[in-house]
Amino acid sequence: MTLSNGSQDKLFMAYQEKIQQFQFDDAVASVFSDMIKRSVPGYENIISMIGLFTQAHARQGTNCYDLGCSLGASTLAILGNLEHKDCLVIGVDNSSAMTERCQNNLGQFYDSTKFRICCEDIQNTKLENASVIVLNFTLQFVEKAERDALMKKIYQALVPGGVLILSEKILFDDPIKNQLFTDLHHGFKKAQGYSNLEISQKRSALENTLIPEPTGDHLQRLSNAGFTQADLWFQCLNFASFFAIKS
Numbered sequence: 152m153t154l155s156n157g158s159q160d161k162l163f164m165a166y167q168e169k170i171q172q173f174q175f176d177d178a179v180a181s182v183f184s185d186m187i188k189r190s191v192p193g194y195e196n197i198i199s200m201i202g203l204f205t206q207a208h209a210r211q212g213t214n215c216y217d218l219g220c221s222l223g224a225s226t227l228a229i230l231g232n233l234e235h236k237d238c239l240v241i242g243v244d245n246s247s248a249m250t251e252r253c254q255n256n257l258g259q260f261y262d263s264t265k266f267r268i269c270c271e272d273i274q275n276t277k278l279e280n281a282s283v284i285v286l287n288f289t290l291q292f293v294e295k296a297e298r299d300a301l302m303k304k305i306y307q308a309l310v311p312g313g314v315l316i317l318s319e320k321i322l323f324d325d326p327i328k329n330q331l332f333t334d335l336h337h338g339f340k341k342a343q344g345y346s347n348l349e350i351s352q353k354r355s356a357l358e359n360t361l362i363p364e365p366t367g368d369h370l371q372r373l374s375n376a377g378f379t380q381a382d383l384w385f386q387c388l389n390f391a392s393f394f395a396i397k398s
C-alpha cells in the first residue's frame with residue numbers, strides 16, 4: 152500500500168517578493184506526496200527498502216517508530232511488512248496538518264489498533280521497546296545541537312538487533328563535489344518539471360531550516376550514540392540513507 156501523489160506541488164511556481172521560511176503547514180501538507188517524490192532522488196526506493204529493513208528487524212511485541220512521519224509513506228511501508236508480528240507502529244510529527252492527514256491515510260488500509268499517530272516534537276517523544284526506528288529526512292530539520300541527544304535516545308530505545316534507518320540530504324567536505332551534486336540535483340528537479348524559479352525560491356525557503364551534514368558526521372554521531380554497526384546503504388546524488396543496528 153502506497154500513498155497517492157495527491158495534488159501537484161505548485162507552491163513556489165509564482166514569483167514571491169519575500170520568501171517565507173519553509174514550514175510543514177497545511178499548504179505543504181496538501182502537496183507533500185508529490186513534492187517529496189519530485190524533490191528527493193531515490194525517495195521511492197528508500198521507502199520500499201524501509202519495508203525490507205522492517206521484515207528483517209521487526210520483533211514480536213515491540214514498537215516500530217516513524218519519526219517525522221509526514222503523510223505516512225514510511226509508516227505504511229512498516230505496517231505492510233510486519234508479517235503478522237504483534238507490533239505497534241507509532242508515527243510522530245509536530246505538524247498537525249501532517250498528522251491529521253496521516254491518520255486518515257493509514258486508516259484507509261489498517262485497523263486503528265495497529266498504529267498510533269502522535270502530534271508532538273520527536274525530541275519529547277518517549278521511545279521504548281523499539282525494534283525499528285525510521286528517521287526519513289527528518290533529522291535535518293532538528294537543531295544541530297539537539298541531534299546527539301536524540302540519537303542517544305534512539306539507541307537507548309532499541310532492543311538488541313533493532314535497526315535505525317536514517318535518511319538525510321548530505322553535504323560534502325569537498326566544495327567542488329558539493330557544487331557538482333547540487334547542480335545535478337537541480338537538474339533532477341528540472342527533469343521532474345520544476346522551473347528554475349521554483350527551484351531557487353524553494354531553496355531560499357529551506358536555507359536556514361534544512362541543515363545537512365556530511366556522511367562522516369552522521370556516522371560519527373551514530374558511533375557516539377553507541378551503535379557499533381552502522382553504514383551508508385543508499386546514496387543518490389546528495390541524498391543518502393544509513394542503517395544502524397544495536398548489538
Ligand SMILES: C[S@@+](CC[C@H](N)C(=O)[O-])C[C@H]1O[C@@H](n2cnc3c(N)ncnc32)[C@H](O)[C@@H]1O
Binds near residue numbers: 249286293
Ligand atoms: C521531509 S519530511 C519527512 C518525510 C517522511 N518521513 C517521509 O518519509 O515521507 C520532515 C517531517 O518532519 C517533521 N518534523 C520536523 N522536525 C520535527 C520535530 N522536531 N518533531 C516532529 N516532527 C518534526 C515535519 O513536520 C515533516 O513532516
